[in-house]
Amino acid sequence: MSPDSVDQRVVISGIGAITPLGHDAESSFAGLVQGESGVAATGFDLHADSECRIAAEVRNWQGEEILGRRAARRFSRFVHLAVGAARQAAADAKLDDSGEPRERIGVLLGVGLGGLDTLYDSFDRMARGGPRAGSPLDIPALIPNMAAAQVAIDLNARGPCYTIAASCASSAHAIGEAVEKLRQGSLDQVITGGSEAIVTPQGLAGFERLGALSRNNAQPDRACRPFDRDRDGFVLGEGAGVLILERLETARGRGVTPYAEVAGYAATADALHQTQPAADGDGAARAIIGALRAARLPPEAIEYVNAHGTGTLQNDIAETRAIKRAFGSHAANLWISSNKSMIGHLIGAAGAVELIFTALSLKHGIVPPTRNLENPDPECDLDYVPGSARTRRISTAISNSFGFGGHNAVLVLRACS
Amino acid sequence: MDPEIRARIIGVIADRLDVRPEALTPETSLVDDLEADSLDLADLALTLEEHFAIRIPEEDIPQMLTIGAAEIYLSKRLEGHA
Numbered sequence: 001m002s003p004d005s006v007d008q009r010v011v012i013s014g015i016g017a018i019t020p021l022g023h024d025a026e027s028s029f030a031g032l033v034q035g036e037s038g039v040a041a042t043g044f045d046l047h048a049d050s051e052c053r054i055a056a057e058v059r060n061w062q063g064e065e066i067l068g069r070r071a072a073r074r075f076s077r078f079v080h081l082a083v084g085a086a087r088q089a090a091a092d093a094k095l096d097d098s099g100e101p102r103e104r105i106g107v108l109l110g111v112g113l114g115g116l117d118t119l120y121d122s123f124d125r126m127a128r129g130g131p132r133a134g135s136p137l138d139i140p141a142l143i144p145n146m147a148a149a150q151v152a153i154d155l156n157a158r159g160p161c162y163t164i165a166a167s168c169a170s171s172a173h174a175i176g177e178a179v180e181k182l183r184q185g186s187l188d189q190v191i192t193g194g195s196e197a198i199v200t201p202q203g204l205a206g207f208e209r210l211g212a213l214s215r216n217n218a219q220p221d222r223a224c225r226p227f228d229r230d231r232d233g234f235v236l237g238e239g240a241g242v243l244i245l246e247r248l249e250t251a252r253g254r255g256v257t258p259y260a261e262v263a264g265y266a267a268t269a270d271a272l273h274q275t276q277p278a279a280d281g282d283g284a285a286r287a288i289i290g291a292l293r294a295a296r297l298p299p300e301a302i303e304y305v306n307a308h309g310t311g312t313l314q315n316d317i318a319e320t321r322a323i324k325r326a327f328g329s330h331a332a333n334l335w336i337s338s339n340k341s342m343i344g345h346l347i348g349a350a351g352a353v354e355l356i357f358t359a360l361s362l363k364h365g366i367v368p369p370t371r372n373l374e375n376p377d378p379e380c381d382l383d384y385v386p387g388s389a390r391t392r393r394i395s396t397a398i399s400n401s402f403g404f405g406g407h408n409a410v411l412v413l414r415a416c417s
Numbered sequence: 418m419d420p421e422i423r424a425r426i427i428g429v430i431a432d433r434l435d436v437r438p439e440a441l442t443p444e445t446s447l448v449d450d451l452e453a454d455s456l457d458l459a460d461l462a463l464t465l466e467e468h469f470a471i472r473i474p475e476e477d478i479p480q481m482l483t484i485g486a487a488e489i490y491l492s493k494r495l496e497g498h499a
Contacts, residue, residue, distance in 0.1 A: 068435060132463065132466070133467075135460055135463060137456060137460050140456065
């Protein structure tokens with residue numbers, strides 16, 4: 001069956017997000033459009049030697065509020081965030097009223113690391129008190145698959161349920177694989193996306209030691225500067241983004257208006273280095289080209305690129321080269337922007353949250369800016385929408401996600417006519 | 418029975434299972450009334466162990482499935498009779 005047939009078109013019928021800019025998708029997007037920053041000094045104490053003292057935390061949001069104190073204690077924060085975002089998405093897609101058999105709903109999430117909060121707390125307790133200071137709740141709380149498992153339990157979704165780990169591209173891979181699963185026809189909906197909550201002293205220290213984080217502690221809101229010549233790394237963030245995907249005909253049958261069609265997906269590996277992206281953007285470019293091919297769209301059809309745009313020295317140059325390789329002369333016409341300049345890097349959740357924002361750009365006809373892009377790096381010479389948001393009706397966009405390990409995933413969105 | 422021990426047990430169980438201490442009586446069943454599962458029971462045993470500074474072997478957990486039974490078990494253990 002051709003992907004153009006209605007049966008094979010997969011759409012986004014519900015979205016949910018909890019981010020450093022808001023506790024739902026629309027309020028987070030409104031903050032992005034205003035150019036607000038979710039980056040600030042950490043809300044917890046750090047060792048005097050810590051060189052990075054800023055992060056993009058989800059503030060004033062506790063899992064206890066949605067799960068209750070007893071249930072919340074059994075899970076790491078990334079699970080809380082996943083359940084919160086999944087409930088929003090399910091309500092938005094009107095899944096609760098569907099009466100559809102739950103055996104035909106799958107859960108496929110992306111998580112980069114999992115419950116570092118619980119892991120380090122457990123290590124601390126056992127270092128002081130020996131093995132009996134460990135809790136029976138520790139392992140079930142922190143394993144990376146527990147977000148998907150608990151979303152399945154919470155929403156009684158009884159189809160396939162598992163987790164993809166591909167570092168900072170985890171949830172983009174999960175969404176792409178969810179699309180392919182839906183095209184196989186054995187499921188009606190897939191609850192997909194990702195979650196991450198590793199903003200802890202140890203999580204920050206780990207990325208800081210890698211030299212990946214900005215150290216602009218004096219000006220947190222100016223720290224993440226994608227494509228700017230003065231950029232010095234990304235800002236660690238946390239949050240979750242969950243989408244309900246289904247075939248267009250299923251959504252129409254339920255009377256749900258989709259946000260957009262996920263028209264194409266491709267994933268590649270650089271197969272080159274543990275942490276460095278391919279300098280020439282080869283793997284990323286192949287993912288873009290593959291995703292366009294899967295969507296049966298020529299490069300010239302794309303209007304907007306929601307960039308991976310981390311604000312590290314290497315990523316922004318490699319991504320710019322990848323865009324040029326994939327789009328040729330059309331690269332100069334593209335609007336490109338980085339949400340990470342405002343929400344930080346949500347690691348395993350980044351691809352999902354950014355795809356949700358891309359869908360809202362299509363819905364509202366607004367492209368959020370790249371904040372803090374004041375003096376472009378000479379090697380980053382495309383249109384990254386600096387300064388303020390731009391308004392234009394957009395019908396096609398891509399979202400890029402790349403991760404440590406050389407993982408590249410690209411998703412294509414097309415407006416539903 | 419030592420009322421202080423009872424109060425301390427009730428305090429731990431109320432905190433871990435997130436229930437009001439006033440709602441707990443000697444007859445309250447951890448599994449049937451408070452819906453504790455195997456993870457909750459293991460967590461409770463370790464918390465009580467820490468709280469009372471004794472070791473509670475896993476195989477003793479079935480002796481502590483109501484508030485009253487937990488009180489009897491812990492009182493004996495604290496007296497060194499167990």
